[in-house]
Amino acid sequence: MAPLAARPRVFVTRALPGSAPAELLGAAADVDTWEGEEPPPPASLLERSAGCDGLLTMLTDRVDGALLDACPTVRVVANMAVGYDNVDVAAATERGVLVTNTPGVLTETTADLAFALLLASARRIAEGEAAVRAGAWGPWQPSWLLGREVAGATLGIVGPGRIGAAVARRGQGFGMRVLYSGRRDAPEFPGMRVPLDVLLETSDFVSVHVPLSEDTATMFNDEAFRRMKRTATFINTSRGGVVDQPALARALHEGTIAAAALDVTTPEPLPPDAPLLSAPNLLVTPHVGSATGATRERMAALAVEGLLAGLGSERPQHLVNPAAWERRR
Numbered sequence: 001m002a003p004l005a006a007r008p009r010v011f012v013t014r015a016l017p018g019s020a021p022a023e024l025l026g027a028a029a030d031v032d033t034w035e036g037e038e039p040p041p042p043a044s045l046l047e048r049s050a051g052c053d054g055l056l057t058m059l060t061d062r063v064d065g066a067l068l069d070a071c072p073t074v075r076v077v078a079n080m081a082v083g084y085d086n087v088d089v090a091a092a093t094e095r096g097v098l099v100t101n102t103p104g105v106l107t108e109t110t111a112d113l114a115f116a117l118l119l120a121s122a123r124r125i126a127e128g129e130a131a132v133r134a135g136a137w138g139p140w141q142p143s144w145l146l147g148r149e150v151a152g153a154t155l156g157i158v159g160p161g162r163i164g165a166a167v168a169r170r171g172q173g174f175g176m177r178v179l180y181s182g183r184r185d186a187p188e189f190p191g192m193r194v195p196l197d198v199l200l201e202t203s204d205f206v207s208v209h210v211p212l213s214e215d216t217a218t219m220f221n222d223e224a225f226r227r228m229k230r231t232a233t234f235i236n237t238s239r240g241g242v243v244d245q246p247a248l249a250r251a252l253h254e255g256t257i258a259a260a261a262l263d264v265t266t267p268e269p270l271p272p273d274a275p276l277l278s279a280p281n282l283l284v285t286p287h288v289g290s291a292t293g294a295t296r297e298r299m300a301a302l303a304v305e306g307l308l309a310g311l312g313s314e315r316p317q318h319l320v321n322p323a324a325w326e327r328r329r
């Protein structure tokens with residue numbers, strides 16, 4: 001990477017995992033890092049971003065036109081996530097602000113978690129563990145804690161991107177038949193493309209891997225759950241916003257589907273008294289799809305690379321708004 005002409009000022013909204021990414025950034029820029037473990041509140045995000053040239057943000061930080069207008073010196077927003085629904089990309093593009101993300105480096109890790117949720121839900125791992133701790137483990141019984149078969153079942157992947165394909169490969173390894181649906185044909189995808197309705201009607205496990213956008217918001221609604229088999233399991237490791245959560249709760253309470261396993265919800269964190277949590281056969285993890293030390297460090301490194309490239313003269317490798325490159329601030 002070419003050295004920067006002058007030391008830019010950047011605001012990093014959380015301490016970065018590992019030491020290398022922060023060192024790389026600190027060698028090239030004057031870095032202000034948010035000291036809290038919780039995200040900066042919007043007013044603090046605005047205050048600390050003012051006068052900066054670049055921001056390194058997390059998926060919890062809302063970056064919109066108002067923030068960018070209040071911080072006209074910001075030229076790059078590097079989001080440490082593959083998803084970037086927290087950034088108003090259109091507003092950034094209009095203002096010539098580059099937005100980068102971190103695809104690729106979290107694919108296998110997130111697919112592992114999706115498949116772990118699939119297995120854990122199918123084999124009722126959390127219920128079994130809770131029973132052991134509660135002293136409810138009696139003598140072996142032929143009909144206790146019966147789960148659902150994975151081998152031979154049909155896995156439907158909604159969204160055949162990198163993570164969807166990695167989950168599909170895991171499914172094949174477990175002897176599943178894999179279907180996928182997506183807007184485009186994905187010739188390399190390890191599975192057969194079918195229309196979404198067919199996927200919902202025929203899959204035993206439906207795993208979601210679409211980005212959150214206007215097109216995908218609440219796409220899993222009453223109608224979608226009604227199309228699914230009563231024996232089906234719904235798995236979501238993408239974004240909570242793709243699900244109509246009250247509809248999912250209804251589907252579980254009414255037995256429209258058999259089970260759900262979620263790593264993402266609306267809101268996050270999901271409060272312990274959230275109505276969804278009273279639904280039966282539901283497993284929820286706290287948005288940990290990419291949470292391994294090595295993966296988070298790779299994400300941080302990629303975010304730093306994107307930020308420094310954009311602040312210099314290089315076109316960042318993972319630029320999500322190429323149009324902004326033409327009209328850079």
Ligand code: DGY
Pocket residue numbers: 059080081082083084106238287288289290291
């Ligand atoms: C992402 O990168 O979008 C993930 O949700 C982070 O775990």
